[in-house]
Amino acid sequence: MINRKRANSQDVAALAGVSQATVSRAFTPGASISAKTRQKIEAAATKLGYQPNIIARSLSKRQSNLIGLLFTNWTHPKAADLLKKITEALTDYGYKIIVQSATSNHQTDDALRDFLQYQVDGVMVFSATPSSEVTTEYARARTPIVLLNRTGLALNTSSVSIDATAIGRHIATSLLDRSHRRFALISADPDSQIVIKMTKAIASITAEHPNAEIIFQRSGIDGYEAGFREINRIWGNQAARPDAIICSADNTALGILAGCKQHLNINVPDDLAVIGLGDIPPSGWKDHNLTTVKIPHDEMVSKAVLTLIAGIEDPSLEPQTFEFQAQLILRGTTRLVPVSTESPL
Amino acid sequence: MINRKRANSQDVAALAGVSQATVSRAFTPGASISAKTRQKIEAAATKLGYQPNIIARSLSKRQSNLIGLLFTNWTHPKAADLLKKITEALTDYGYKIIVQSATSNHQTDDALRDFLQYQVDGVMVFSATPSSEVTTEYARARTPIVLLNRTGLALNTSSVSIDATAIGRHIATSLLDRSHRRFALISADPDSQIVIKMTKAIASITAEHPNAEIIFQRSGIDGYEAGFREINRIWGNQAARPDAIICSADNTALGILAGCKQHLNINVPDDLAVIGLGDIPPSGWKDHNLTTVKIPHDEMVSKAVLTLIAGIEDPSLEPQTFEFQAQLILRGTTRLVPVSTESPL
DNA sequence: ACATTTTATGCAAGCGTATGCAAATATGAC
DNA sequence: GTCATATTTGCATACGCTTGCATAAAATGT
Secondary structure, X not given: OOOOOOOOHHHHHHHHOOOHHHHHHHOOOOOOOOHHHHHHHHHHHHHHOOOXXXXXXXXXXXXXXXXXXXXXXXXXXXXXXXXXXXHHXXXXXXXXXXXXXXXXXXHHHHHHHHHHXXXXXXXXXXXXOOXXXXXXXXXXXXXXXXXXXXXXXXXXXXXXXXXXXXXXXXHHHHHHHOOOOEEEEEEOOOOOHHHHHHHHHHHHHHHHOOOOEEEEEEEOOOOHHHHHHHHHHHHHXXXXXXXXXXXXXXXXXXXXXXXXXXXXXXXXXXXXXEEOOOOOHHHHOOOOOOEEEEOOHHHHHHXXXXXXXXXXXXXXXXXXXXXXXXXXXXXXXOOOOOHHHOOOO | OOOOOXXXXXXXXXXXXXXXXXXXXXXXXXXXXXXXXXXXXXXXXHHHOOOOOHHHHHHHHOOOOEEEEEEOOOOOOOHHHHHHHHHHHHHHOOOEEEEEEOOOHHHHHHHHHHHHHOOXXXXXXXXXXXXXXXXXXXXXXXXXXXXXXXOOHHHOOEEEEEOHHHXXXXXXXXXXXXXXXXXXXXXXXXOOHHHHHHHHHHHHHHHHOOOOEEEEEEEOOOOHHHHHHHHHHHHHOHHHOOOEEEEOOHHHHXXXXXXXXXXXXXOXXXXXXXXXXXXXXXXXXXOOOOEEEEOOHHHHHHHHHHHHHHHHHOOOOOOOEEEEOOEEEOOOOOOOOOHHHOOOO
C-alpha cells in the first residue's frame, strides 16, 4: 500500500512544480497551456497515477455528463439491443449512462427523481410514462426527457414511438382483405399505449365493415408458454372461435402457433390467421414463419438519442414528438392474396 | 421560468431560518436533529423544490455510491435478464449503476479507467477480462472488481463463473455413453474462456477413449442463421461428418436443428446429436426440444453482487473466486439411454 | 532594442455538501 | 431552581476541480 490516498491535482502540481490551476488546464482539452509544461505535468501525473476526479469536475462545471436511462420493459425481445444501442450512442457523444430499473409507476417517478439528484444532463425513459408532477420538476430543472415507446404529447415531453394507429389500421384491412372477420386481440400489458392505440384503430376499421368484429380481447398473456395455454382455452370455446389472432408479442404468437400445430390441429392460416408484433428472429425462422410487425427500433433509438442531445445542448428547445411507421411483414401465418387486391402500406 | 437556478441547501436554510449545516443534517438519515426543525426544513425544501445534490455529496463524502457495470456480450441470450438482475440487486443495496459497453479489450481497459475517474465504489465486468495494468490501478485505488463469466484468478480479482471443465467432461461422457464418437465443436467467440475450457475438458475425455475424437472445431458461428448455414457446409463434406455437435449457444444449435430437419433430412438424434448451451426458452419449446446446458445465472449474479458489496465494505478483503456447476438438460436432440448407464452429474 | 500584442501561468473564489468542534439549548435528577 | 448531562445547532473548513481576472512571460513587429 504505497499510496493510501488517491493523488489529486495538488499533488501533481507540487511534483511538476506548477500551480494546481495549471494541472487542471493540462487536463482540459483546448485550454491555454504550453507544450513543455503539459509534458512535465503528464509525467508527474503518470508517476502518481493521477486521474482527474470527474465528480469534482462535475460539481465545479455544474454539468455531470451523466444521462439517466430508465428501463422498465426488460422482457422486450429487443431489450438488450436497445440498451446497447442507447449506451453506445450516448457514449459516443461523451456521456455516461446511469441505469435504473422500474416496474411500477411509483418506481418510475422515484427513479426519475433520483436521476435529478445525480444532476443528470438528460433522461431517456423506455416504455414507461412519468407522472406530470415529475415532468414538471424536470421542466423546472430544465433537464430534458425523451420517452421511447410512449408518447409524451400530454406531458409536454419529447417522445419517439411508432404510429400505432396506422399499423393497427393496416393490420385490420389486411385481414379483411384476406376474408377474416372475427378478430381476437391478445396482449401482455393492458396499459401499453401501443396496444391501446392499435386496438382502437382496429375497432374503427371493423366498425365500418359489415360482419367484421373484435370478438374478444385478453391481456396478461405474456410469452410462449402463455400463448400455448391460451390458444387451448380459446379453441375450447367453440362458440367464440376467432378466425384471426393479433398478438402484442411474437413470443406469444409463436406459442399460439405451436398450440395450433400440436394439440389442436388448427390449420394456419386458413382456419386461423396469427399475427405477432416485433419480428424477433425466430419469427423469421423457417419452421415458424410468423406474419408480424417490424418496428424500426434502430432508427427510433437514433432519433431518441439525437433528440435528447439536442434538448441538452439547447434547453430552450420545445419538446418534439416523433412517430415512426411500423411495417407488416406477411409470412406464412396469414393467407396469400392476389397482389391486385393487396392494400398498399 | 421562475427558478433559473436550482435551489441548494443554502437557499433552504435561509428560508427555514437555520444554518446550511442543519439542512444537510435534515437530509442525512440518523443525523442529530430535532423533529421541529426537520419539519421546518422539509417545508422549506418542498417549497423550493430542493433535492440534495448527490454530486456534491459524493465529493464531500469521498464516496460516490456508484458502481460501474461493464457489459460486452450483448448478444448473450440472457443479457437483458442479467442486466436487470444486476441493476436491481445493486439498487437494493443503495448503489446506482453506470453502464458502459465494450467490444474490444482496448475498450474494456478504457472503460474501466473511465469508471475510476467517476470514483465508482466498485465495478462489475460481464464477459470480459481487463488487462493486468488496469487491475493494478484498481488495486491501487482500492476499488474492487468482480468478473462475471470469467475467472480472475490470474489477475488477483474476484470472479464468478461456471465450472466449464466439469460440464465439458460431463457432456463428453454423456455423448460417449450414447455411442457418439465423432464430435464437432461450434462456437461464436474463440476467446471465450468457457469455450476454451470446455474444449480442453472434452479433449481430455476423448483422449482416453479409443475411436472417440474431436473431428473439428469452428468458431465465429453465431446465431440461428449462421447455424443453419453451417450444418449445410458440414454435411456437405461427407468424409468429415460428425455424429455429435456441441454448440456454444442455443441459438446456433437451433439453426443447426432447423437445417437438419428441412434440407438435409438428418435424423436427430440418431444420425447426429446436437447439444446447445444456455437453455434459452425456445430450446424447451415442444417443437425444438433441444438438449442443452443450463447455467445458474441467477445464483451467479447474486453471488457476484454479494462479492462486490463485500469488497466495497471491506477493502482489505482478499479477492474471491467462485465456480458454479452447470447442468446438462437432456431433451430430444440426444438419444435416450438406459438409466443404469447414465453417468451421474 | 523597444513597444505591443499574444500566450501562459498563478491567484483566489467558487461549485453544494458533510462534519469536527464548540456553543447553545433542552432534559432530567434532586 | 440548580447543576450535570444529553441533545441540537452553528461555524468554519474541507472535498478536488474550474475559471475569471490579473500578472508574468514569450512572441511579434518596426
